[in-house]
Amino acid sequence: MKKSDFNYLLPDALIAQKPLAERDASRLLCMDRNTGEITDRLFTDFIDLIQPDDLLVFNDTKVIPARLFGSKQSGGKVEILIERIVDDHHAIAHVRASKSSKPGTLIKLDEGYCCVVQGRVDDLFELEFADVNLLWLLEKIGHIPLPPYITRADDESDLTRYQTVFAKESGAVAAPTAGLHFDLAMMDKIKAKGTQTAFVTLHVGSGTFQPVRVEELSEHLMHKEYFAVSQATVDAVQQTRARSGRVIAIGTTAVRALESASNSGQLEPGFGDTDLFITPGYQFKSVDAMLTNFHLPESTLLMLVSAFAGYDSIMNAYSHAIDQSYRFFSYGDAMFLSWRIGR
Structure with missing residues (x-):
């Protein structure tokens, strides 16, 4: 596939310039990975879409005022x-x-x-x-490094809202935006439901916003980012597999960390730099479902979610999201890509 295959037209009015008043107030587009079926929900419904045998894997990177x-x-x-x-x-x-x-x-x-x-x-x-x-x-x-598509200057609210509530490891210059939807109350609900959680670290670099500049994807040089996957997270994934639960990555950065640590064919603990570039045709080894935001046209992240859920299905979902006036990018709404949605 070529870069231009991942282009789409987005009205500027749909680019979220500020977060909503509450972290969990966003909308949630759900898409079945097997059928491509789309349903429109609220993010607060996410707790009803997960089960005790699932595992949620969060990225605990912390944005620095870079x-x-x-x-x-x-x-x-x-x-x-x-x-x-x-x-x-x-x-x-x-x-x-x-x-x-x-x-x-x-x-x-x-x-x-x-x-x-x-x-x-x-x-x-x-x-x-x-x-x-x-x-x-x-x-x-330092100032919070808001993405280039947010056209206002950073303000005091961004110090907390452009940061997840579980941020721990300093080093990112961009937020793992799928995690921004979770507040402490939602984390408590996840725990009360019995759904397991685990953490990886991937320090998101500014390269995540850089457009792919070459038409042939094979010629694109992916930016490097530091990642770390612990033995505890590997064990949690293996236990989830054993009980036939889903490994649900919270964000594309969690996906890249898990898949980078699965380079040998199976998930192993490790750390270092990753330049993993996931495009359609990639065989995922450690992730069954993904919560993610909406991504820039012709971006590596749009290519990643297309590899995960199918190119035609993703482009159809994005067209639906635009028609339904979903909010896009870092402070925008979320998508849940999975099988067994609403089981």
Whole structure:
């Protein structure tokens, strides 16, 4: 398949610019993976669609305030988006300025802090923050890195709403958005129902928003993201399989973590960088069902869900969602892709 096969027209009015007042107030499009049948529900119905023998796998990554603003010594304005923290004083980042920043360039940041450009890594820059702990600095002067399709500036509410209630491991520069629908009350309901939960970590990078720029999918270079899957999660998946329950990934990032750890053919504990690019024809090894948001046209995430639930079915579901005015992207509504829906 080609990139253009995954294009669709979305009215700007359907791109959610802000979260709803309550996390669980979104709508939920349910699609049966076997038949393609679509039903329109509310996210609060999700608790009725899962069973005690199922396993929900969440991504516990935590979004860091990864956007910094500053200026060069010449006075030119600079915007930095941290892509990856290397250690306490070094990072790989996107740097936007009127002219490309050369090695040795000093960038002055807010409140008197600064960093120095050390070099390039493809389209990214190596930065050194010599005199301050980077994570501490981001918490002090950083901004929440809202996606490019959210056209407003970040505000105080984004500090909590662009973060899952179970976020734990700092390192993401974008939220695992399917998890944003869960509040503490929903987590308590899941526990009370007896449905099992497990966690993986995948630090979502800004590359998740980058469009595929080549028409031939085989030529696309996937961005790398750090993932970790523990022995406890592997055991939980195996136990779910043994009782014929469903392994339900909460978000495409949880899918990529589980499938990256299944590279040998079976799920194993592990960690490291993954550049797994899932397109139609991929054979899923560890995931039976998925909760996900609606994804950008021609994006790798749209290709992933098409591989999971079928290209024609997904494109039909997206057409239905547009006709029914679902809210799209990070702060938007959700989809549940599964078999045994409403069993």
